[in-house]
Amino acid sequence: MPSIGWLRLPxxxxxxxxxxxxxxxxxxxxxxxxxxxxxxxxSTRWYGELAQNELVREGxxxxxxxxxxxxxxxxxLGTLLAIGIARYVRSAIxxxxxxxxxxxPDLVLAIGLLAFFSLIGVSLSLFSVLLSHVVFGMAFVAAVxxxxxxxTDPSLEEASRDLGASAASTFVRITLPTLAPGIxxxxxxxxxxxxxxFVIAFFTDGPSxxxxxxxxxxxxxxxxxxxxxALATILLLVSFTIVISAQRITRLTDAV
Amino acid sequence: xxxxxxxxxxxxxxxxxxxxxxxxxxxxxxxITLFMTIPVVLVLVYxxxxxxxxxxVVWEFTxxxxxxxxxxxxxxxxxxxxxxxxxxxVLALLIGYxxxxxxxxxxxxxxxxxxxxxxxxxxxxxxxxxxxWIVLLNSEGLLNRALVDIGFISAPLGLLYTPGAVIxxxxxxxxxxxILPVYASVxxxxxxxxxxxxxxxxxxxxxxxxxTLPLTLPGAMIGxxxxxxxxxxxxxxxxLLGGGKTVMxxxxxxxxxxxxxxxPFGAVLALFxxxxxxxxxxxxxxxxxxxxxxxxxx
Numbered sequence: 001m002p003s004i005g006w007l008r009l010p011x012x013x014x015x016x017x018x019x020x021x022x023x024x025x026x027x028x029x030x031x032x033x034x035x036x037x038x039x040x041x042x043s044t045r046w047y048g049e050l051a052q053n054e055l056v057r058e059g060x061x062x063x064x065x066x067x068x069x070x071x072x073x074x075x076x077l078g079t080l081l082a083i084g085i086a087r088y089v090r091s092a093i094x095x096x097x098x099x100x101x102x103x104x105p106d107l108v109l110a111i112g113l114l115a116f117f118s119l120i121g122v123s124l125s126l127f128s129v130l131l132s133h134v135v136f137g138m139a140f141v142a143a144v145x146x147x148x149x150x151x152t153d154p155s156l157e158e159a160s161r162d163l164g165a166s167a168a169s170t171f172v173r174i175t176l177p178t179l180a181p182g183i184x185x186x187x188x189x190x191x192x193x194x195x196x197x198f199v200i201a202f203f204t205d206g207p208s209x210x211x212x213x214x215x216x217x218x219x220x221x222x223x224x225x226x227x228x229x230a231l232a233t234i235l236l237l238v239s240f241t242i243v244i245s246a247q248r249i250t251r252l253t254d255a256v
Numbered sequence: 257x258x259x260x261x262x263x264x265x266x267x268x269x270x271x272x273x274x275x276x277x278x279x280x281x282x283x284x285x286x287x288i289t290l291f292m293t294i295p296v297v298l299v300l301v302y303x304x305x306x307x308x309x310x311x312x313v314v315w316e317f318t319x320x321x322x323x324x325x326x327x328x329x330x331x332x333x334x335x336x337x338x339x340x341x342x343x344x345x346v347l348a349l350l351i352g353y354x355x356x357x358x359x360x361x362x363x364x365x366x367x368x369x370x371x372x373x374x375x376x377x378x379x380x381x382x383x384x385x386x387x388x389w390i391v392l393l394n395s396e397g398l399l400n401r402a403l404v405d406i407g408f409i410s411a412p413l414g415l416l417y418t419p420g421a422v423i424x425x426x427x428x429x430x431x432x433x434x435i436l437p438v439y440a441s442v443x444x445x446x447x448x449x450x451x452x453x454x455x456x457x458x459x460x461x462x463x464x465x466x467x468t469l470p471l472t473l474p475g476a477m478i479g480x481x482x483x484x485x486x487x488x489x490x491x492x493x494x495x496l497l498g499g500g501k502t503v504m505x506x507x508x509x510x511x512x513x514x515x516x517x518x519x520p521f522g523a524v525l526a527l528f529x530x531x532x533x534x535x536x537x538x539x540x541x542x543x544x545x546x547x548x549x550x551x552x553x554x
Contacts, residue, residue: 008362014351084279084284132291135291142284193379203513229391
C-alpha cells in the first residue's frame, strides 16, 4: 500500500521532537566554549569540572542512599503485594488501590506527605524522602510483577505443594524464580524513578541533604552552564542503560 | 464424623488463605494506607481549618479557604492553567494519536522497539528534559540561531519565557502518556470489523471516522487525562520555561506550602486538581461504557 509511508510521517516527527533536545544537550556537553550555545571545538573539560563540583558529588551520594534504600524496600513490598493480589486477594479494587500511588499527581502526594510528616513529628531528611519514594516505587514493582504473574502458570506451585514441598520451600524454589525477571525489571525501574525524582523529594527532603535532582534544580534556575550539559549527558546515559536492561529482562511494554 | 473433620479442614484451609493474604498483601497495603491515603485525607482535612503561622493548621473550622479560591486572582490562574493544559492536551492528541496509530501498523517485530523509543525519554530526569528546551529556545539558542542563519528572521525571537514555551515543555514531558493508551486501543481493534466495513464499500475515511475513532476514543481519553492533570499540577515547567510570568495552579500550590506557608489554602487548590482528575476519569468511564454498549448491540 503506497499510503503506509505517509502514515509513518507522524512517527518520525515524534522521534525528532523527543530526541533532538536530548541530542543537542549531549553534543553541547563536549563543547570547548564556556558560552553554552557556541560550538568552538571538542573537549571533555566540563566532565572534569563536574567531577570537582562538591555540591553535585554530595547530591549524588544522597540520591544513591535514597535510591538504593527505596529500591530494596519497594521491591520486597511490591513483590509480596503483587503475589498477594494475583494469587490470594483477587480483587480489582485492591489492585487499583495498590497501583494508585503511581497515578496520583506527584504534587498532591508531595504536599500530603509534607503535612503528614510534620503532623507526626518526623523531621525531614533523606529518610522521609526514602519512605516517600517507596510508596510510588512499590506500585511500579507491583504492576510489573502482576503482569508477570499473569503469564505464569499457578499449577506449577500447586504441583510443588501436592508433591509435599512446604509453602516456604515452594515460594523460594518455584514462585520467586519464575517471577525473577519481573522483580528485577521492577527494581531497576524504581531505581531510575528514584534517582530522577524531583517534586516529592523537593517537599519531603531536609535542607541540609539535597538529592541530586534538587541540586540540578538550583543549578538550572541559576542559568545555563556547560557543566549541566555534562551532568545531563551522564544521567541520560544511566537512565537509558537501566531502562533498556529492564526492557530486555522482561518485555516491559507488555506491562504498561 | 467425616463431615465434622472436613469442615474443620475447610476452616484450616480458610485460615491458611487468610494468613497468606495477610502475609503477602498486608505490609504493602498498610504502607500505601500510611503514606498515601492518610496524607491525601490529611490534605482534605486541612482544607477546612485555619492556617498556622509557620505551616500546619490551627484547629478551628472554617470554609474561608474555599471562598478564597473563588477570588478573581485565583480564578484567573485557574483559567490560564486550564487554557495552557488544554492546549497541551489537544496538541498531545494531535501528535500522539497518529504516532500511536503508525506504531500499531508497524510490522510486529518493530513495534516493541518503536514503543520503547517513545517511552525511553519519559524515564529520564524531568528537570534535564525541561532544561534541554532552555538550551534550544534561548535567544542565543539553537532554534533562534538556525532561524537567523537561514535568513528566516533577522533578530532572535523571544521564544523562551512565553506561554508557548510552557506548552512545548509540558508536551515534551507528557506526550508518551498519550501514545501508550492510544497504541493499546488501536492494537486491540478487530481487524475483521475494519475489513468487513471496507468490503461493504465504506471509504477509508468512513471506516476511520465510523469505526476506528469511536473504538479508540476511550484510550485517547485516558491519554488526554494523563497529560491534562499533571500539566495543571506542574510547577517546574512554568517556572523554568515560563520564567515565572506564567503562573499555573501547580506554582500556586507550591508557593502556599513552601513560601507563604498557608497550608489550608494550598490544600484547597490541590483538592481542585484531585476533583478534576476524579471527574475526568468518571467521564471517561461513562463514555467508554456507552461506546462498548453500542458496539455490543451492533
